[in-house]
Structures are given as structure tokens and as C-alpha cells.
Amino acid sequence: MYVYDQYDQKIVEDRVKQFRDQTRRYLAGELSGEEFRPLRLQNGLYIQRYAPMLRVAVPYGLLSSAQVRVLARIARDYDKGYAHISTRQNVQFNWPELEDVPEILAELATVQMHAIQTSGNCIRNTTTDQFAGVAKDEIVDPRPWCEIIRQWSTFHPEFSHLPRKFKIAVNGAVSDRAAIEVHDIGLEAVKNEAGELGFRVSVGGGLGRTPIVGSFINEFLPWQHLISYLDAILRVYNRYGRRDNKYKARIKILVKALTPEVFAERVNAEWAHLKDGPTTLTEAEVARVAAHFVDPAYLPLQDEDALLAQQNAEHPGFARWRERNTFAHKKPGYVAVTLSLKPTGVAPGDVTDKQLDAIADLADRYSFGEVRNSHNQNIILADVEQRQLLALWGELREQGFATPNVGLLTDIICCPGGDFCSLANAKSIPIAEAIQRRFDDLDYLFDIGNIDLNISGCMNACGHHHVGHIGILGVDKKGQEFYQVSLGGSAGRDASLAQILGPSFAEADMADVIDKIIKVYVEQRTEEESFLDTYRRVGIDPFKERVYAANH
Amino acid sequence: MQRIIKNGQVVDETWHLLAKDVTLDAIPNCDDIIVPLALWREHAHALKARDGGLGVWLEAGDEIEEIVDDLAHFQVIALEFPAFTDGRHSSTAYLLRTRYGYKGEVRAIGDVLRDQLFALKRVGFDAFAVRADKDPYDALKAFEDYSEVYQASADQPQPLFRRRA
Numbered sequence: 001m002y003v004y005d006q007y008d009q010k011i012v013e014d015r016v017k018q019f020r021d022q023t024r025r026y027l028a029g030e031l032s033g034e035e036f037r038p039l040r041l042q043n044g045l046y047i048q049r050y051a052p053m054l055r056v057a058v059p060y061g062l063l064s065s066a067q068v069r070v071l072a073r074i075a076r077d078y079d080k081g082y083a084h085i086s087t088r089q090n091v092q093f094n095w096p097e098l099e100d101v102p103e104i105l106a107e108l109a110t111v112q113m114h115a116i117q118t119s120g121n122c123i124r125n126t127t128t129d130q131f132a133g134v135a136k137d138e139i140v141d142p143r144p145w146c147e148i149i150r151q152w153s154t155f156h157p158e159f160s161h162l163p164r165k166f167k168i169a170v171n172g173a174v175s176d177r178a179a180i181e182v183h184d185i186g187l188e189a190v191k192n193e194a195g196e197l198g199f200r201v202s203v204g205g206g207l208g209r210t211p212i213v214g215s216f217i218n219e220f221l222p223w224q225h226l227i228s229y230l231d232a233i234l235r236v237y238n239r240y241g242r243r244d245n246k247y248k249a250r251i252k253i254l255v256k257a258l259t260p261e262v263f264a265e266r267v268n269a270e271w272a273h274l275k276d277g278p279t280t281l282t283e284a285e286v287a288r289v290a291a292h293f294v295d296p297a298y299l300p301l302q303d304e305d306a307l308l309a310q311q312n313a314e315h316p317g318f319a320r321w322r323e324r325n326t327f328a329h330k331k332p333g334y335v336a337v338t339l340s341l342k343p344t345g346v347a348p349g350d351v352t353d354k355q356l357d358a359i360a361d362l363a364d365r366y367s368f369g370e371v372r373n374s375h376n377q378n379i380i381l382a383d384v385e386q387r388q389l390l391a392l393w394g395e396l397r398e399q400g401f402a403t404p405n406v407g408l409l410t411d412i413i414c415c416p417g418g419d420f421c422s423l424a425n426a427k428s429i430p431i432a433e434a435i436q437r438r439f440d441d442l443d444y445l446f447d448i449g450n451i452d453l454n455i456s457g458c459m460n461a462c463g464h465h466h467v468g469h470i471g472i473l474g475v476d477k478k479g480q481e482f483y484q485v486s487l488g489g490s491a492g493r494d495a496s497l498a499q500i501l502g503p504s505f506a507e508a509d510m511a512d513v514i515d516k517i518i519k520v521y522v523e524q525r526t527e528e529e530s531f532l533d534t535y536r537r538v539g540i541d542p543f544k545e546r547v548y549a550a551n552h
Numbered sequence: 553m554q555r556i557i558k559n560g561q562v563v564d565e566t567w568h569l570l571a572k573d574v575t576l577d578a579i580p581n582c583d584d585i586i587v588p589l590a591l592w593r594e595h596a597h598a599l600k601a602r603d604g605g606l607g608v609w610l611e612a613g614d615e616i617e618e619i620v621d622d623l624a625h626f627q628v629i630a631l632e633f634p635a636f637t638d639g640r641h642s643s644t645a646y647l648l649r650t651r652y653g654y655k656g657e658v659r660a661i662g663d664v665l666r667d668q669l670f671a672l673k674r675v676g677f678d679a680f681a682v683r684a685d686k687d688p689y690d691a692l693k694a695f696e697d698y699s700e701v702y703q704a705s706a707d708q709p710q711p712l713f714r715r716r717a
Contacts, residue, residue, distance in 0.1 A: 007700050007712060014698045022667065030690075038637050039667055121637065151702045151712070157674035158646050158705065161639030227711070239615075239643050273651060278704050278711060285713040 001062045001370060002147045002292040004112045011154065012109045015116055019043050020102035027099070042160070044090075044118030045101055046422070053420065054093045054101060055118040056108060060128045060146040060170075061089030061373040065360035067111045068371060072356035078104055083356065085341060085349040087413060087462055088167070089127050089373040090118055094420050121249075122160050123153035123234075126168045129177040130374035133293060134336050134382045136328045140172035140189035140197060144290040145226070148281065152227050159234045163241035164249035166234070167206070179375065179491035181205045181214045182467055184251045185233060190220065197223045203233060203263065204255030207461035211497045212252045215260035217267065223286070225271075227279040232271035236263070296368040296383060301333020304386040311390050318393050320442065321404040326389070327380075335386050337367075339379040339401035340411065344436035346400075347429045348414040349377030358399045366392050375464075376413055378406065408445045409453055409518070410436045413464055417457030417474065418481070424457035426474025426481035431455055431510050438511040439518075448518055451531045452491070467491035469532045470517060471498040472510070483510055487517070487543055488535045499540050502548055516546045555688050557669075557680040558657070560695060562688045565681070567607060567628060569661065580604065586630050586659075589614050592622070600625055609661060616644045620652050628679075629654065633662040642675045649676035649706035669694035676706035 004012070019039075026036040040046075044055035056071070063071075071091055075083045078100050084092040096104060108114055117124055126149045128142045129135060149168060153159075159166075171178040172189040180186025186202035198220040205214025221229050237251045255263045312319035327336040339359065342348050351359070359379060363371045366388060367381035374380060379401075384392055396402040405411045412435065415421065417428030432455055439445055454468030465471030467489040475482050482504035489498030505513050518531075520543050525534045535543075554565040567584045576595045579585060584605035592599060592608050599606055607628030608619065623629075629648060631641035641660070648654040659679035660672050669680055669691055682688045704711040 005716070007716060010700050011698065011702070014700075018697050035636075035665060035667075148713075154702055155671070155698065156703050157671035157701070158642045159639065160671050161637045161642070161668075235643050235646075238639055243612075243638060243640075278709055278714060282713065288713075288716075 001064060001143075002059075002289065008151075009109075009112065012112065012114045012116075015043075015114060015155075016102065016105045016109050019105060023098065023102050038120060038161075041120035042117055042122055043101075043105075044115035045098070046119065051095045052098050052101065053416075054096050054104065054115060055086065056091045056093070056113060056115050057118045057125050058090050058113075058373050059150050060126055060132070060143060061130055061375075062143070063371050063373065064111070065363040065369040065371070067113055068356050068360040068363065070107055070111045070113070072353040072360065074104055074107060075353040075356060081354075082350050082352045084347070084416060085351065085373045085377045085379065087375050087377060087415070087464055088118075088125050089130075089375055090125055091373070092416070094416070116154055119165075121162045121164050121166075123156060123162075123166045123168065126150055126153070126170060127178055127183075127375060128170045129173055130372045130376075130378075130380050131177065131327055131336055131382065132172065132372075133295075134329050134331075134334075135173050135175075135177075136330050137174035138172055138330065139174065139191060141290075141293055142170040142172035142178075142187075142189055143293045144286060145172075145187070145189060145199075145223075146170050147289050147292070148226070148286070149230070152230065152279075156234075159238055162234070162238055163243045164246060164251075166237075166251065168230075176491075176493040176495075179464075179467065179495070181493075181495040182207055182211070182464075182491060183214065185230070186214050187226075192220055199223065199226060201229065201233075203267075204252040204260065205495075206250050206252045207464055207466050208250065209247050209459045209461075210250075210252065211461070211466035212256065213495045213497065214252075215255060217260055217264035224281050225275055226281060228274040228277060229267070229271055231274055231279060232267045235270055236266045240266075295331075296370075298331050298334065298383070299385070301331070301385060301387070303332050308386060308389065315390070315393075317404070318390060320446070321393055321402055322389065323446075324404045324408060325402070325406045329383070331383075333386050335384050335389060337381045337384050337389070337392065337396075338374070338406045339381065339396060340403040340405055341378050341401070342405055342411045342436070343400055343403045344410065344440065345433060347416070347419075348412050348432050351379070355399055355401070358395075359401075362392070362395060362399075376406075376411065378411070404442065405445065407450045407452075409439050409448055409451045409514075410445060411453075412436070413452070413454040413468065415456050415462035417455070417463075421457060421462075423460055424474060425459075425476035426457050426483065427507075428455045428457040428463060428472075428474055431472060431474075431483060431507065434507075434511045435514050438515060448522065449530055452489075453514070454489070464491065465489070466497050467495065468498060469535070470514065475504055477504070481507055483507065485513060485517070485547075487540055488532065490532060501540065502544055513547055517543050520546045554681065554684065556659070557682060557688050557691060559678055560692070562692065567605070569609065569630065569681075572611075584627075586628055589618070592619070596622065596625075607657070607659075610641070610644065612638050612640045616647055616652070623648075623652060623654050623656075626656055628657040628659055630659040630661045630681075631677075633660060633664055633668075636663045636665045636668050638663075642672065645672070645676035646706050666691040666694045670697040674701065674703075674705045674707045 456463035486498035
């Protein structure tokens, strides 16, 4: 993974010093609450329902074991002993004291971490495929490009007060696990016929109040021009994005208002001034960054099909876990393993300090000392030897990470919701738990198969409900919490937005509602058809009829 | 007399920033003045004929392209921040310096606060009328916030990746 040099380290240390002084001035009354607010937000610090929430940046989801240990220590020393993996691959602490935040940042800086631009109207953490660098279907490793974008976006002086937040995602694989089409900018690394590297560029995707799938405005941007082209997009947005209404301030509204074609023309006109200038990327710089992402010291191994089949036969639980929680690796004899942070009864994405320490230890012993956070709020050990898989499974079971539900109905994406977040209209964690409790039969879960169930406690859509095969949105109706259900969303390459099923439901009814939806699917599906396939074939009506029939 | 930051120092202000609704007949002949863009649109000829110094100020929604052919007439271009979180004029200043070659003073006016100064200086501002209730000497400390930066901008044409040792 990327290792800071003296420049990167100095910038992060300067940030700690700056924020320490900003906090001091706020506490001393020299900065008003209103003046401090954008400053703290750009450092990931929210004032929440009970305490501040600090969002720590995990650039494109990558963490070393040393970093994980520091996160564990922070959870222990400054929080109530746990942390939360967010849907932007970041880590959140829900209970730090404002006064402690400068100290937390100083500790983070000792392991090359920070909270820069994890909130606020600026360029946020760039996200990517959690299996970057190891996926079999990868064409281009997106991580060096994410790091190049991280450096460009960190304290960009011109784009530090945008109309609204700005999110970039990069994908380099055949499957899109980074959901690039629902980002402000989505970059797909591709190769042209001559074998040269470039990017397909999508703009104007996003969730939130007005969910929109992005439009591709450039089919092949040669890699040298990545930064100048990003500058051009951001400059057009910074100048012409709406600032009169925060709900219409995302770039997607501008792209829609201008039309993608006209927006692309504006970007090209701006880019014409910048192209081939000093921000043109050099082979030396790309090589410098890429050198941090070369393969670890893989052993020359063979795939262990026979051994694994034998272990499967001896341990049905292992077989089941392996089916769901492992992912094919590009190197023979290796496999990527997802640690499920979605056991029933734990808030999705929550992890304790002890578990974090255990993860660091497992990473050191099984996976070259590195882990990744996924936007699905799980943690991945990307480079596990297949011959060690059974031993690892045993350890994961002891730590509570072996719930064999990755990609299944109970692997729910869920924002912190009304239990923690002051923006939320409704709680989301109890809904996730009620659904997990209802679907506690593993055989049934396996039979239902791949399904994305995403829950957001408000229309800011941190839980990505618009792109869930089943999406749940918490709404407030005259002070009561209700839940709107939508179907048919997808964050993948065939990205689509979910369609609202109908009137919303009370909390107590939610498990029943999901149960009915699943039953319609099970009855209607053809063999081999996933929930999304069935939905796309039969449409929303059969689901609507079943769910609302009982209410009459 | 208001004090402003110019080229990294607190100095007494000698220019008069004229309000948006100012009329031509209210303008003195000899003083140094910064006029609203609307007045320049209406009375460019008369303003050019004055003896005193001339500057123009733009609201956040005004586009610099409107006056790029007139830049030689202005010793000061002041860019207004209705709120310190409105970043539009960061692009304006950048364009003034890098695309339109403006060498005169680019001044930040309006809701101008210490914690924005480092970035504003980077994109090409060299003068800052810090909000009246704030101490400009305190605001000077902002220029020491960072000792290194990643991006190319008006202050540094080379991005860090071309400068790394």
C-alpha cells in the first residue's frame, strides 16, 4: 500500500497542528459555532445526537495492520470500545469528546492517517473495488490512480468550498464493485485497442434526495490527462453549480440542467486551456505511486481444489462459509476472504476494539499485514493461502466474523440512523436487526441467494437505499418513524435506481413486508434467476399486490 | 481606517470600496476607488477619465470573462465572498492570474476569515479585507498553515509530483 514520504507526512502533521488550533479557538470563543462548523466538517467531525462523530479517512479502503491497531486503541481510549465501517470505506467513531479530537488526529498521523475531507462540501474519500489488485476480473489496478487522486484532491485550494460534497469512485475490473455510476465522478480504467490506458468518465451520478445514474461524457481519457480533466470538471462545477438550494447543489443537478452533452462541451472548453500543462501526469509519477501497489511476496502455490473439497465434506459449515465469504484470487493457491460484520444483533459495520486488534493480528498472520474495508461495510483479508483457509475460518468463528452471509439478505448495508445521526428521520439499525432475526434460517437465506438490502435513515441515502435490490428509507410522518420500501435498484455495472413500492410501513411491520417480498420472488423465480432478475422480468406489480393485500 | 492584509502584511486601507448602488455623480475625481461591476458596465468611459486609481469589485455570481478585455484599467480587482463557504471566486482568482495574466491586486472582500486565507492566497489573492470584527494580525498566521502542497495553482505552477526530491 502507499507509504508516505516526508512531503505527505508533513502535510498531515501540518493539518493536525492547524485543527488543534482551530479547536482551541472555537473552545476559547474566538470562532463562532457557525464559523467552526465547515472547518470541523472538512475534518470529518460532526456534532451528533449524543456526542461528536469523527469520521476517519481510509483512502480507498486500504489499511495496514499497524493502522488497524491504532484504530483499536482510539476506540478503546476515546470511544466506547467500538468503531463503525462506513459505506465510503471509512471508519467512524461515535463517542469522542471534541476536546480529544486533536489528540486523536495526532495519533492517527503517527500511522499516516487523517480525517481530511471526510465530510463537508469538498472532494471526499475516493473509493474503489474492495478486491482491487487481487480480483481475477481486474483489467487495471485502480489503487495507484486512487492515490494520485487523493493527493490532487487533498486541500485543493480552488475546490475546498464547492456547492456540495463531491465523491469520486474508480473501477478497474469487469464487474463494477465500486458503484461508479452513482458517484459525482465515476472513472473506469480501460485499455484501448493499442493497449494504452485511459479512463471512461461518468459524471453526475449520485444518491441522496434526487438519485441519478451518471452519464459518460468521455469514452477514453488518456491517463496523462486525468488530473487536468478532473480540474476542468471541478472548475465548471465550482463556478456554475447551484448554491441557492443545498438540495439542488450536487453536480448531478447541473449536469441534468445543462444536459450531459452541453456539460461535456463546457468541460472540454475548459480542459482545452489545461491539457498538456504542468498537471499532465508523468510516467515517473505513476511509476512512483504504482510501486507501492506491486504484488506482495506471493508463494508459488497451486490451487487446492482437492484439499478444499475434502475440507468441505468434513465441515459443512466451512463449505457454506467458503461459498459466501471467499472470493476468487488472481494468484493460484490464494483466495480473498470477507469478514462479515453483519452477524445478527450487531449494528451492520460495527466492530469492537478487541475485534480490530484481532483483525490486525489475522492480517499479519494470514494476509501480508493488510486489510480492506468494503463499501458493503465488511472487512477483507485479500491474500489468504487456500491451504490456510480452514485454520483461518476457525479463528474467524471465534471472533464472530464467520457469519456465512456475504451478499445474502442479512448482509445489510445500513447507515447509523436515528440511534446516532442527527440528520436521520428514523432509526435504521433496529430494522436491520428485525430483518436479520426473521431470516435466521441459513438454508432459506442460501436458497434466496444474492440480494442487496440497503437501509438509510433519511434521504441523504448514506445506506444507499436507491441502489439496493431492496431499499428501505426511514421517513418521518408527523413525528412517527415510517419506512418506505423500494425494489429493483442496483449499484453494479447495470446500475439502476429502485422503484418505490407504495405507502410506507410502521417499524413493527417491516420484517413481515420483507418476508412477503421474498416469498413473491421465491414463487415467481425461474431456476437460476436472482431476485433482481426476477424483479426485472415480472415488474413491481406482483410484489405490490402481495404486500398491500394484507392491509385491506 | 480599516486595515487590510496586502502581500502578507497588515496595512492601512487607502482605497474606497463603493457600494453596489453608488451613482457616478457621487464619485470623487481623485480618490482611489473600487467600483461595483454595474457602474463599470454603465460608465466605463467616465471612470477611465478620472484622475484617481480605479478598481472594480465582483459579486460571487459575476463572471470575470465579462471584463477580461478591460483588465488593464484596474489596479485592483476585488472579489466578494457572500459567505466564506462560497468558493466561486477561488476559480475567478485562479483564472485571473493564470489565464488572463492579471498582475494587479486581487483582493478578497466580504466574509473573509483567517481559515480560508491559505487557500485563497494559493489561487492568486494577494490582498485580504478580513471581516471587520476579526483581527487581521491574527489572520496573518494562516499563511503558515502548510509548508507543502500537492497541487499546482496560481502560486505554484508545478504540482508536487514534479517537485518531489
